[in-house]
Amino acid sequence: MADDSTTSEEPKLGSGHHKEEVPDRIYLISYPKIVFLYPTLFVSIVAAIFMTIAGESAYVGGNREHMAEVMALVFLGVFGFNMTVLAFDFPRTTSLTLFFLGVALFMGAWMLLRFNPDIVPALTNVLKGLRPWANSQMYWLFSGILGLIFICVGIYVRFDYWEVRGNELLHHHGFLSDLERFSAPNLKIDKEISDIFEYILLRSGRLVLHPRNEPRAIVLDNVPFISKKEKQITRMLGALQVQVRQDNN
Template identity: 30%
Template sequence: MASDPTAKDQRQPSQQIESVKIFSYPKVIFLWPTMVFALICGTGMLIVGDLETTPEPPVTPEAVEVVQAAEEGQGEGAQVAEGQVEAEQVAEIEVPPPGARRFSSWQNIFGAVFLIVFAVNMMVMSLDFPRFTLIAVILFALTLTFLLLYLASQGVDFLSPLTALSRHLYFAANAGFFFAIAFIQAVMYAIIWATRYLDYWEIRPNEVLHHHGPLSDLDRYPTIQLKFSKEIPDILEFLLGLGAGRLVLNFSTNDRVVTLDHVLFINSKEDQLKRLMSQLQVRIPGQEV
């Protein structure tokens, strides 16, 4: 039995795309890992407490009395000798260096992790990492790691200077600082999300609309002979920015090229545009297409 053409026509509209809206976001959206780690570090600081004071070596009351007696010249010789022995025993108590304890404290760990994430985030925003460049950086990091492991197996001690340096490094901030960073970024993202409709593109089967300006100014372009291409100039931004990429619109009718950077879900937008362009139909009066 032949299929019902009416039922087929009823299924087609549900699969059609009426329009595709394309938003171009600023590059600051790739700072969201810093906001996430600011919230994590702020929560951790609420748990472990604020800044830690430098611990002082323990001193017994007997040692204090002996020192005072020696300064004032009081006491018998035997008592002084006994006090000197107790003082030497107190001096022999092993106390971890203040720098080492401060470096391994949770306050310093949270601060160091936040700074590392922030530094990596800024590097991703400052430099472009195409596919081959990213592979080269990974291979260089692996080569350097194996080289350091080989030198360590040959008896080269390069950890001692780093350990000595770490005693002088102390990065700490209270929970309010981390939460303030996260709050500022959250407000910034909210403003970006709310104002994205001030400048965006809408592609329809028969025309392309450019909405811009606070009063919703509108520019119209024909969809006929519209060409578009997708580019992923930075693979790290693609991973951090929810599949962000670059979309290039080429209007052959007026020789205009529009470049839209940092378009989220670029693969999905490309698929929608392909389906939209495939729906483009031309009807001639008196004929059925």
């Protein structure tokens, strides 16, 4: 009888289903919205490098368009998209659909006027007069300023972050490492995706923590990889509850 019981348990142990390891601690950082400007920073650096190598007098398509004008249009387009993300919230797929519909209509109208300039001559002349231009120094300066702000943000968040452990929630803040402690067991977590674009850019969202015996909820905005963080916290607290029940038994 003893041999039969051991052989029946072996396939369960070697079934190949590995549980994910529960982390000892999870760090939660709430970033300012400026971090969503990283696409603009990337395009600015690329434009600065290209303009430095190719030169400001480079042409594309023969003598029709300056590369400086093309790079400026690309930069302004990405910058405009980033500013739209910062200025408005797109909480639902319907708003996302309307946004892309507006972009598609704008691009369609622009292409129509470009290849058929006689449809609306006055508007076509206005568009032809728009010839944005920037040299490499402008892109380098913009990249340097925005990059410096990113560095300052990275330093700042190292002095203001949250740490979730198995039995407590810690808030580290201040240059002198001030510490606040909250009870982690029975911690309620709410995950909110308030903006689809912000979630696409950094997988970020709002995390609302409800510690036990605390009258106010803790709201953390712009937490990167929020779905992964929420699952890790849930696994950690779930494992803690199982251990407590086993100890009680």
